[in-house]
Amino acid sequence: MTNKLSIQSGYRRPQAFCGSRLLFSLACLLVLLTWSVATLSDASPVLFLAQFDRDQKLDLLIRHGTLVDGSGKKTRIADVGITGDRIVFVGNAIKAHITATRTIDATGLVVAPGFIDPHTHTLGDLTSDQTKSNQAYLMQGVTTVITGNDGGSVLNIGDTLRKWDAQGIGTNAILLAGFGTIRGKVLGPTDAQPNAAQLEEMKQYVARAMDEGAFGLSTGLYYAPQSYAKTEEVIELAKVAAARGGIYDTHMRSEGTAGIGLLGSIKETIQIGREAKIPVHVSHIKALGPDSWNQSKQAIDLIKKANSEGINASACQYPYTASGTSLQASLIPRWAEVGGRAELLKRIDDPQVRPKLIAEMTENLRGRGGAESLLIVDALDRTLVGKRLNQIAQEMNKTAVEAALDVIKNVGGAGVASFNMNEKDIRRFMKEKFVMTCSDGSTGHPRKYGTFPKKLHEYVFETKLISLPFAVRNSSALTAEWFRIPERGLIREGYFADVIVFDPKTVSDRSTYEQPELPAAGMKFVIVNGKIAVEDGKYTGALAGRALRKSSGAVARP
Ligand SMILES: [Zn+2]
Numbered sequence: 001m002t003n004k005l006s007i008q009s010g011y012r013r014p015q016a017f018c019g020s021r022l023l024f025s026l027a028c029l030l031v032l033l034t035w036s037v038a039t040l041s042d043a044s045p046v047l048f049l050a051q052f053d054r055d056q057k058l059d060l061l062i063r064h065g066t067l068v069d070g071s072g073k074k075t076r077i078a079d080v081g082i083t084g085d086r087i088v089f090v091g092n093a094i095k096a097h098i099t100a101t102r103t104i105d106a107t108g109l110v111v112a113p114g115f116i117d118p119h120t121h122t123l124g125d126l127t128s129d130q131t132k133s134n135q136a137y138l139m140q141g142v143t144t145v146i147t148g149n150d151g152g153s154v155l156n157i158g159d160t161l162r163k164w165d166a167q168g169i170g171t172n173a174i175l176l177a178g179f180g181t182i183r184g185k186v187l188g189p190t191d192a193q194p195n196a197a198q199l200e201e202m203k204q205y206v207a208r209a210m211d212e213g214a215f216g217l218s219t220g221l222y223y224a225p226q227s228y229a230k231t232e233e234v235i236e237l238a239k240v241a242a243a244r245g246g247i248y249d250t251h252m253r254s255e256g257t258a259g260i261g262l263l264g265s266i267k268e269t270i271q272i273g274r275e276a277k278i279p280v281h282v283s284h285i286k287a288l289g290p291d292s293w294n295q296s297k298q299a300i301d302l303i304k305k306a307n308s309e310g311i312n313a314s315a316c317q318y319p320y321t322a323s324g325t326s327l328q329a330s331l332i333p334r335w336a337e338v339g340g341r342a343e344l345l346k347r348i349d350d351p352q353v354r355p356k357l358i359a360e361m362t363e364n365l366r367g368r369g370g371a372e373s374l375l376i377v378d379a380l381d382r383t384l385v386g387k388r389l390n391q392i393a394q395e396m397n398k399t400a401v402e403a404a405l406d407v408i409k410n411v412g413g414a415g416v417a418s419f420n421m422n423e424k425d426i427r428r429f430m431k432e433k434f435v436m437t438c439s440d441g442s443t444g445h446p447r448k449y450g451t452f453p454k455k456l457h458e459y460v461f462e463t464k465l466i467s468l469p470f471a472v473r474n475s476s477a478l479t480a481e482w483f484r485i486p487e488r489g490l491i492r493e494g495y496f497a498d499v500i501v502f503d504p505k506t507v508s509d510r511s512t513y514e515q516p517e518l519p520a521a522g523m524k525f526v527i528v529n530g531k532i533a534v535e536d537g538k539y540t541g542a543l544a545g546r547a548l549r550k551s552s553g554a555v556a557r558p
Contacts, residue, residue, distance in 0.1 A: 057099050057100050057101050058081040058082060058083045058088060058089065058098060058099070058100040058101070059082055059083045059084065059100060059101055059102065059530065060081070060082040060083075060100055060101070060102050060103075060104070060497075060527075060530070060532075061079060061080070061081045061082075061089075061093055061098065061099070061100035061102070061103045061104070062079065062080040062081075062082075062103075062104045062106050062111055062499065062501060062525075063079050063093065063103055063104065063105050063106060063107070064077060064079065064105065064106055064107045065077070065078070065079075065080070065106030065107070065109050065110065065111035065501060066106075066108075066109065066110050066111065066504075067080065067090070067111050067112075067491060068110055068111070068112045068468055068469050068472045068491075069090075069112075069113070069490055069491040069492065070112065070113040070472055070473055070476040070477035070489055070490040070491060071469075071473065071477060071490060072469050072470060072473040072477070073469060074469055075110075075468060075469060078090055078091060078092070078111075079091060079092060079093040079098075080111055080491055080499060081093065081098055081100060082100075082497040082499070082527065082530050083530070084497075084530055085496055085497055085529040085530040085531075086494060086495065086496060086497055086530065087491060087492060087493055087494065087495050087496070087497045087499070088493060088494075089493060090491060090492065090493055104501065104525060106501050106524075108503070109501050109502060109503055109504075109524060110468070110501070110502050110503075110504050110507075111491065111499065111500070111501050112141070112472045112476065112491065112499070112500050112502070113472070113476040113477065113488070113489050113490055113491050113495075113498060113499065113500070114141060114142065114143025114144065114476065114488075114498030114499060114500050114526065114527070114528065115140065115141045115142040115143065115144075115437070115452050115475045115476055115500070116142070116143070116144040116145075116146070116475070116476055116479040116480055116483075116485065116488065116489055117137065117142045117144070117145045117146065117437070117438055117439050117441075117451075117452075117479075118146045118149075118249070118281070118283075118316050118436055118438045118479050118482075118483055119146065119149045119249070119283045119284060119316055119438035119439065119440045120137070120145045120146060120147045120149070120438075120439055120440070120441050121147065121149070121150075121440070121441055121442050121448075122134060122137070122145050122147045122173065122441070123147045123148060123152075123153065123154065123160070123175075126145075126147070126164055126169050126173050127160065127163060127164070129167070132164075132167060132168065132169050132170060132543065133169075133170035133539065133541075133543060134169060134170035134171045134173075134545070135170060135519065135539050136441065136448050136449045136517070136519070137170075137171050137439075137441075138170055138171060138523075138526050138528075138533050138534055138539060139449070139519040139520045139523055139526075139534065139539070140439075140449070140450070140451065140452040140453055140520045140523065141452055141453070141500040141502060141523045141526055142171060142439075142452060143171050143172060143488075143498035143500070143526065143527075143528045143533075143545075144171060144172040144173070144174065144480075144485065144488060144498065144545075144548070145171050145172070145173050145174070146173075146174045146175075146176065146215070146249075146483060147173060147174070147175060147176070148175045148176035148177065148178050148214070148218055149176060149178075149218045149220075149249060149251065149283055149440075150178075150180070150218060150219075150220035150223065150251045150283070151178045151179040151180030151181065151183075151218050151219045151220035151221075151223065151226045151251070152178050152180050152181060152218075152220065152223075153175060153176055153177055153178030153181045153209075153214075153218065154175070154178070154181065155181055155182070155185055155205065155209075156212070157175050157177065157208075157209045157212040157213055157214045158212035158213065160175060160547075161175065161212070161213050161547040161549060162547075164545075164547035165546075165547050167543075168543030168545075169543060169545040169546075169547065170528070170533060170539075170542070170543055170544070170545050171528060171533075171545040172488070172498070172528065172529070172545045172546050172547075172548055173545060173546075173547055173548065174215050174483070174485065174548045175209075175213065175214050175215070176214055176215060176216050176217065176218040176249055177205070177206050177209030177210065177214040177216070177217050177218065177241065177246075178218050178219075179217060179218065179219040179220070179226055179229070179234065179237060180219070180220055180223060180225065180226045182202050182205040182206065182209075182237075183202065183225055183226060183229060184225055185205065186198050186201050186202050186205070187225065188225070188340075189224065189225050189337070189338070189339055189340035190225065190228070190338060190339060191224075191225065191228035191335070191338045192228070193228075193230065193233070194233060199233065199236060202233075202237055203236065203237060203240050206237050206240040206241055207240050207244070210240070210241055210244040210246055210550065211244070212549075213547075213548075213549030213550055213551075214241075214246065214550060215246060215247065215483055215484065215485070215548075215550045216241050216246035216247035216248060216249055216278075216483070216550075217237060217238055217240075217241040217246060217247075217248055217249070217278075218248075218249040218250065218251075218283075219234060219248070219249070219250045219251070220250070220251040221234070221250065221251070221252060221253040221265075221268075222251055222252065222253055222254065222255070222329070223251070223329060224334045224337040224338070225337075225338075227253065227334040228334070228338070231268055231271060231272065234272055235271075235272050235275045235276045236276075238272055238276035238278045239276045239277070239278070241276075241278060242276050242277050242278035244550075245484065245550065246278070246550065247278060247279045247280075247281060247482070247483060247484065248269075248272060248273065248276065248278045248279065248280045248281065249281045249283055250269055250272075250280070250281065250282060250283060251283050251284065252265035252266065252268070252269055252282060252283075253265045253268060254288075255284075255285075255286050255287070255288040255292075255323075256287070256288035256289040256291065256292040256367055256368075256420070257289060257291040257292050257367055258364065258367055261292065262287055262288070262292050262295050262299055263295060263298055263299060263302065266282065266299055266302045266303065267302065269282055269313070270302065270303075270306040270311055270313060273306065273311040273312070273313055274306075274309075274311050279312035279313070279314070279482065280306075280311065280312070280313050280314075281313075281314050281315065281316065281482065281483075282303070282313070282314070282315040282316075283315075283316055283438065283440070284316060284317060284318060284323070284438060284440045285299065285315040285316065285317050285429055285435065286317070286323065286420075286421050286425065286426075286429075287299070287421065287422065287425040288323065288367075288368070288420045288421065289367045289368050289369060289420045290367075290369055290420075290422075291367060293422040293424070293425060294422070294424070294425065295425075296424075296425035296428040296429055297428065299429075300428065300429070300432055303315065303432075303434060304434075307434070312482075313434070314434040314435070314436065314478075314482050315429070315432075315434060315435050315436070316435065316436040316437065316438035316479075317426070317429050317430060317435050317436070317437065317438065318437070318438060318439055318440055318447045318451045319426060319430065319437075319451065319454050319455045319458065319459060320421070320426075320445070320446070320447050320451075320454075321419055321420075321421040321422070321423060321426065322375070322417040322418055322419040322420070322421070322445070322513070323417070323418045323420060323421070323440075324377070324415065324416070324417055324418070324440065324442045324444070324445035324447065325415075325416060325418060325442075326413055326414065326415055326416065327374070327376070327389075327404055327407055327408060327413055327414045327415075327416050328344075328408050328413050330364070330368060330374065330416060330418050331361045331364045331365055331368075331401070331404055332344065332357075332361065332364075332408070333357070333360045333361070333364070336348075336353075336357055344408075345409060348405055348408070348409055357405075358401050358402070358405075361401045361404065361405075362401050365389075365400060365401060365404075368418055368420045369418075369419060369420050370390070370400075371388065371389040371390035371393060371400035372388050372389070372390045373388075373418060373419040373420060374388060374389040374416045374417075374418055374419075375387070375388050375416060375417040375418075375419070375513060376388075376389070376392070376407075376414045376415070376416055377415050377416060377417050377443070377444025377445060377513070377516065378414060378415030378443045378444040379407070379411055379413070379414035379415065380411055380412055381407075381411045384407065384411065384414060385444070386514065389403065389404060389416075392407070415442065415443055415444050415445075417444065417445050417513055427459075427465055430455075430459060430465065430466060431465065431466060433474075433478075434478075435474060436474050436475065436478050436479045436482070437451060437452055437455055437471075437474055437475040437479075438451070439451035439452070443516075444516050445513075445516055446509065446511035446512050446513055446515075446516045446518075447511075448511070448516065448517075449509070449510070449511035449516065449517055449518060449519055449520055450509025450510065450511040450520055451509070452475055452520070453507050453508050453509045453520040453521065453522055453523070454508070454509035454520075455471060455475070456468075456471060456502075456504075456507050456508075456522075457507055457508040457509065457522075459471065461504060461507075468504075476489040476490070477489040477490050484550070485548065496529055496530075497527055497529060497530040498527065498528055498529065499525075499527040500523060500525065500526050500527070501523075501524045501525035501526075501527075502522050502523050502524055503522050503524055504522075505522075506521055506522040507520075507521065507522030507523070508520065508521050508522055509521075521537070522537075523537060524536060524537060528542065528544040528545055529544045529545070529546060530544075531544035
């Protein structure tokens with residue numbers, strides 16, 4: 001794990017930031033100016049020129065913790081010192097005669113870089129006054145979230161970033177430009193193919209989003225209207241993001257056996273990477289539905305082969321056997337959604353169309369594992385929540401597909417947990433070096449509150465499938481490096497002080513399908529940009545997160 005952005009090397013004892021000597025003050029002024037520029041632009045390389053007084057106290061010292069620094073290297077006992085928003089010391093504080101205004105005794109606890117979640121649905125949460133603190137994530141030890149995934153984002157990236165700056169947010173946050181948002185704006189909900197002018201207009205939107213601070217382009221080719229786009233259209237837009245140092249993140253066209261299937265979709269993603277010369281990321285990788293179980297092996301082989309051919313391909317994963325989506329997205333074929341909801345409703349009632357619709361939905365339901373595999377987790381009609389589709393069908397005295405059509409038409413749809421994955425595939429993906437941890441957190445699914453601690457509790461400490469350094473790396477530094485987020489994801493001098501302290505004995509998810517919003521346990525301290533956001537397991541009220549912007553300085557890899 002290397003980060004080419006850091007010019008900070010090795011151990012450096014903190015010394016005077018600004019002494020009283022006159023000669024020094026000019027230099028100090030320069031340092032301060034450089035510092036403020038570096039702080040304003042989160043993407044600037046570490047200009048760690050600041051010298052701290054040997055006798056000056058640090059703001060915070062985390063003593064004697066078990067350090068897992070994010071690099072994947074094995075654990076060691078070390079002290080971590082923080083001043084301002086930076087990590088300024090990693091080592092033995094007593095030997096180095098370092099003291100701090102506040103000291104946390106982390107004996108027996110794990111000290112790690114704050115986790116980075118590359119796939120969340122926090123855009124609304126961060127923007128709303130009630131949920132901007134992002135506690136669902138802070139309590140998991142997540143200090144940076146990426147959002148705008150699945151192709152669903154905002155057109156005006158800059159406005160949203162500025163709003164987050166102005167109101168304050170609990171975690172750092174990054175936006176992606178959303179293909180669905182852009183295609184929807186230019187072409188509407190139709191299955192039309194863009195003409196030259198429309199393609200150009202879409203490119204302009206991607207360019208503007210990147211210039212305003214987006215870290216890349218996201219797509220959700222599974223979803224309408226993005227599903228109507230041909231691969232070539234996506235490549236053209238991905239090239240625009242690539243030219244600005246961005247990445248390509250995708251919820252692929254298919255994750256199971258429907259359409260081009262899981263393996264066909266991975267091939268399409270790799271083709272986009274090859275032709276647009278852009279790093280590609282498979283979001284929430286899975287083998288969806290019994291027919292595709294075990295294809296994880298071939299999926300992994302395809303991604304490894306792409307990497308060996310110079311395409312920078314990666315993936316992320318949440319450790320649950322159920323995915324989370326809407327009843328409509330999981331069952332309705334995309335052709336029935338052309339033109340939007342009003343057209344869908346007409347088709348549902350059209351006696352010419354309905355039989356074909358029902359036949360395809362029946363097949364989609366079978367492919368997901370049947371009616372008992374769909375649990376309603378969110379709906380305007382709250383009496384449906386907590387029920388499986390087979391139970392609802394029974395109560396309505398209808399077939400499962402007829403019942404689903406009723407819910408889509410009369411209730412306005414529903415959010416579902418779709419139990420379609422196999423534990424063997426989940427474990428196989430998890431062991432791969434290129435697979436990051438992501439929550440894909442959505443309302444009603446326990447993954448929004450539990451992903452990161454669940455992975456630690458269940459797969460590191462309980463079943464020991466993966467090691468602690470591996471799990472931490474794939475939840476922090478790997479994500480930072482791959483998404484090109486500078487100066488975060490490692491416990492390293494000069495890096496931003498996104499630091500977590502957790503108890504390996506108690507760290508765990510508490511959220512369940514019945515109670516999806518129970519906060520996770522075990523995070524003792526969560527520090528965001530040097531400020532304590534979780535203290536002794538409780539949220540402090542801090543809004544220390546920053547809206548991060550990509551800048552040209554952030555480009556580090558081909
Ligand atoms: Zn998705």
